[in-house]
Amino acid sequence: MHYERELLKGSTDSLLLCLINHQPMYGYQIIKELQKRSNGYFQFKEGTLYPALHRLEKAGLVQGKWQQLSSSQERRYYYITQKGQEALAERLAIWQDFSTAVALIMQPVTG
């Protein structure tokens, strides 16, 4: 459990950047989308999500903008910035190399 938490902690920013890159979203929507796209594997705690989103915003990787949904409803949508896209591309490349290397070692030897 602790290992899983550590893995998630290390990947939170990349997961958020990846989702926001796909389409601008607001906090509640991000939690739902993460749950849906991971078949329920990622159950993000709300209290963890918002500090992470604000950390990304302060680093200039995303930008939050208020948008009116209806007359009484408004939500803060997060948009990826140019800097965020560059960071995401870099992280994806690292992740690709890392997962390939891990798979090479962890996969059972065949043949």
Add this chain to the structure above:
Amino acid sequence: MPTKLNYTDSLKNYLRLEPTIESDVVRELHAHLEDKSHELIESGLSEEEATATATRLMGAPQLVARQIYEVYSQGSWRQAFFAALPHLLVAALFALHCWKNTLWLLGILVAVVGSVIYGWFHSKPAWLFPWLGYCLIPVIAVGILLIYLPGNWAWFAATAYVPLALLIIFSVTKQTIKKDWLFASLMLLPIPTVLGWMLALEFEDKLMWHEQLYESATLIALSFAALALTVATFIRIKQRWAKVGALLTLDILILVIMALGGKSAISFGGWLFLILLALLLLLGPAILDRRIREANQKPLKLSNKSTR
């Protein structure tokens, strides 16, 4: 029964961020609680149950506020340098024996006044408060110098001046506490140092005073350099408890530096006064902040009750 408004009020109490960021965070989390409550109501819960579950899932407001605070509480290296600059200038003044140099003094005065005016009207950033502290020092220094007036004049002047000086310091401190009590502690930080050195050097004999000042100049410079280092650390640290720890460590360090002076004229009573003053200026704003918040919450609770 917790409500969305109670939760966001409680969150606001712990955030202590720039008003625009704070308002964004509170609105954002309130919108999230609305969405979550709506989802839970659709799944069959009552409105009250849904609100209670949504706030519980969000986590304790203290914890969420602390995590968001730590995102914004760390200043850049540039801000840290600018916050430490007034202390560095004073340290240089003594290290280079320039306290009689009018140009130096005028330069520091212009820098202090200019920075305070600029910072005060530009959303009071964290770097402003060490500069603001230097605006309060002349108010205190004049009070100390009044003691040395001849005869009964000292008592007469002190009776008139001390309440006025306390009023000025209190109102500036109260304004600063509204932003964050830690900034008030940061602002008041140089006061025990300045008072300590004023008490350590004999004022009555002018010749002896100059001699002592010359001899202690390196230690005075060292204490202000320690102040600068602490302020820079304070700006760079994220956690509140660590910020308080940094200020407390500095107070102890400064008192040690003064004691190392050797020829210090401070009596036992003087040391006791300095220690208590340092603690009061460090933790007093926290107590005052709590009182102000409690006083502000009373009418809010009453209005909540009346609307139910």
